[in-house]
Amino acid sequence: MVENIISFSLRNRFIVLLFAAGIFTWGLFSVKTSKIDAIPDLSENQVIVFTEWMGRSPQIIEDQITYPLVTNLQGLPKVKYVRANSMFGMSFIYIIFEDNVDVYWARSRVLERLNSIGNALPAGVNPTMGPDGTGVGHVLWYTLDAKSMDLGEQRAVQDWYIKFALQNVPGVSEIASFGGFQKQYQISIDPDKLSYYKLNIQDVMRAVKSNNNEAGGRKFEMSGIGYIIKTTGYLKSIEEIGNLSVRTQGSIPVRIRDIGTVQMAGESRLGIFDYNGEGEAVGGIVVLRYGENANEVINKVKAKMMEVTKGLPEGMKFNIVYDRGKLIEESISSIKTTLIEEMIVVSLIVMIFLLHWRSAISIIIQIPITIAASFIVLNAFDISSNIMSLTGIALAIGVIVDNGIIMAENSYKNLAVRQAELNEQRKGGSADVV
Missing domain, CATH: 3.30.70.1430 (Multidrug efflux transporter AcrB pore domain)
Incomplete structure (x- = not known):
C-alpha cells in the first residue's frame, strides 16, 4: 500500500502539492481560531x-x-x-x-x-x-484605587455598577466581589427595654418585614381620567426604620427607636483582603466560562473596563493585580521564538549535511505544513494552545524532520547506486565496441 501511495504521489505531483497547500491554509486558519x-x-x-x-x-x-x-x-x-x-x-x-x-x-x-x-x-x-467555570477559571483580578472613598462606598460601587457591567462580557461566568464592607441597616435591641414593653425579637422582625413592602391596588376611572392605586412602603432611611411601630399599648405606639438603635454598618466579615501591606482593598475576580478562549475574554474584559471607567466616581480607577493575559503573551512568545529557532537550526543542519538543495527544501517544507496541521487536530479535540501543547509541538520538530531525512537519504543512496550501475553498463558497452 505504501508503494502505491508513493507511486501515485510521484505520478501526480501537482495534486500532492495542491493537497499540501490546502492543509497548510487550513492549518493557518486553525492557528488564528485556536x-x-x-x-x-x-x-x-x-x-x-x-x-x-x-x-x-x-x-x-x-x-x-x-x-x-x-x-x-x-x-x-x-x-x-x-x-x-x-x-x-x-x-x-x-x-x-x-x-x-x-x-x-x-x-x-x-x-x-x-x-x-x-x-x-x-x-x-x-x-x-x-458558576459554570473551571478550576483554572480565575483569569483576572482587580482592585479599586480610590483613596478618598471608604471601603463601604467602594464595595457598593463594585456590587451595583462594576459587577453588572463586566458580567455582560461574552465568556465571563461570574464577577466575584471581595473586600470592603457590604452596607446594611442594623437594629441593635436593648433587652431590658424589650422586656419592659413585653415584646420579643419576632415582634420586631415582623414589624420591619410588614412595613418594608409595596402593595398594588387597581385602576378606576373618575371624570374620564384613569387612576392607578398603589402603596409605596419600602424603607429608605434610618429614621423611617426607627419610627416603625412594633405594637400599640394604651393608644401609645412603641417604636423601634424606643427599644433600640438603628445604624448603617457593614456585614460581619470572616476575613479581609490586604493589598501589598498597604491596607484593605475592594475588587473583583473575573471567572472564565467553561470552554471559552481565555486570551480573547481577557481582552474583552479590559476593553469593557475602559468603558466602565468613564462612569466611576471621581478619583476611582482600576488596578489590575493579576492578569493571565500577560502570562499567555509571554508563554506564546517564548514558544514561538523556540519554534523559529528550531526551524532555522534544523534547516541549516539539513543543508550542511545533505549538500543537496532540492532534498533540503523537501525536508524543510515539511516543518511549517506539519505544525499548521497539528493545530487542526488541536481544534478538533478542543485543546487550547498552551505551554504544554505548544512545547509538545516544539519537541516534535526533530521527529518531523527525521522521516524526511531518512527518506531523502535512502532515495539519494538508491539513486547513487543506480547511477553507478548505469556507469558500469556504459563502460562495459564501450569496451565491447572497441
Whole structure:
C-alpha cells in the first residue's frame, strides 16, 4: 500500500502539492481560531452546589444540609463520586461527573434533582449552583484605587455598577466581589427595654418585614381620567426604620427607636483582603466560562473596563493585580521564538549535511505544513494552545524532520547506486565496441 501511495504521489505531483497547500491554509486558519491559554485545564468535570445557613455550627450544617443533599445527589447518571465539605454557616458539595459528559447537561441534571428535594432542608434554606467555570477559571483580578472613598462606598460601587457591567462580557461566568464592607441597616435591641414593653425579637422582625413592602391596588376611572392605586412602603432611611411601630399599648405606639438603635454598618466579615501591606482593598475576580478562549475574554474584559471607567466616581480607577493575559503573551512568545529557532537550526543542519538543495527544501517544507496541521487536530479535540501543547509541538520538530531525512537519504543512496550501475553498463558497452 505504501508503494502505491508513493507511486501515485510521484505520478501526480501537482495534486500532492495542491493537497499540501490546502492543509497548510487550513492549518493557518486553525492557528488564528485556536483557543489560547497559558496553562491547560486539567480540572475535573464537576458541578458545585453551595448552600448558606449563617450562624449554624459545622455539625448542624453537616446533619441538616450536607447529608440530605449528598444522599439525593448520589443517584445522578454518569456521576463518578460526590464530595462534600461543611463549615461554619456554609456547605459545599462537589458532584464529579465522567470526563465525556457535557458540563451543561450535568448542570441541568443537578438542577432537576435540587428542585425535587422539597422539604428535606430547613425552611428558608435554598441551595444554589456555582458558576459554570473551571478550576483554572480565575483569569483576572482587580482592585479599586480610590483613596478618598471608604471601603463601604467602594464595595457598593463594585456590587451595583462594576459587577453588572463586566458580567455582560461574552465568556465571563461570574464577577466575584471581595473586600470592603457590604452596607446594611442594623437594629441593635436593648433587652431590658424589650422586656419592659413585653415584646420579643419576632415582634420586631415582623414589624420591619410588614412595613418594608409595596402593595398594588387597581385602576378606576373618575371624570374620564384613569387612576392607578398603589402603596409605596419600602424603607429608605434610618429614621423611617426607627419610627416603625412594633405594637400599640394604651393608644401609645412603641417604636423601634424606643427599644433600640438603628445604624448603617457593614456585614460581619470572616476575613479581609490586604493589598501589598498597604491596607484593605475592594475588587473583583473575573471567572472564565467553561470552554471559552481565555486570551480573547481577557481582552474583552479590559476593553469593557475602559468603558466602565468613564462612569466611576471621581478619583476611582482600576488596578489590575493579576492578569493571565500577560502570562499567555509571554508563554506564546517564548514558544514561538523556540519554534523559529528550531526551524532555522534544523534547516541549516539539513543543508550542511545533505549538500543537496532540492532534498533540503523537501525536508524543510515539511516543518511549517506539519505544525499548521497539528493545530487542526488541536481544534478538533478542543485543546487550547498552551505551554504544554505548544512545547509538545516544539519537541516534535526533530521527529518531523527525521522521516524526511531518512527518506531523502535512502532515495539519494538508491539513486547513487543506480547511477553507478548505469556507469558500469556504459563502460562495459564501450569496451565491447572497441
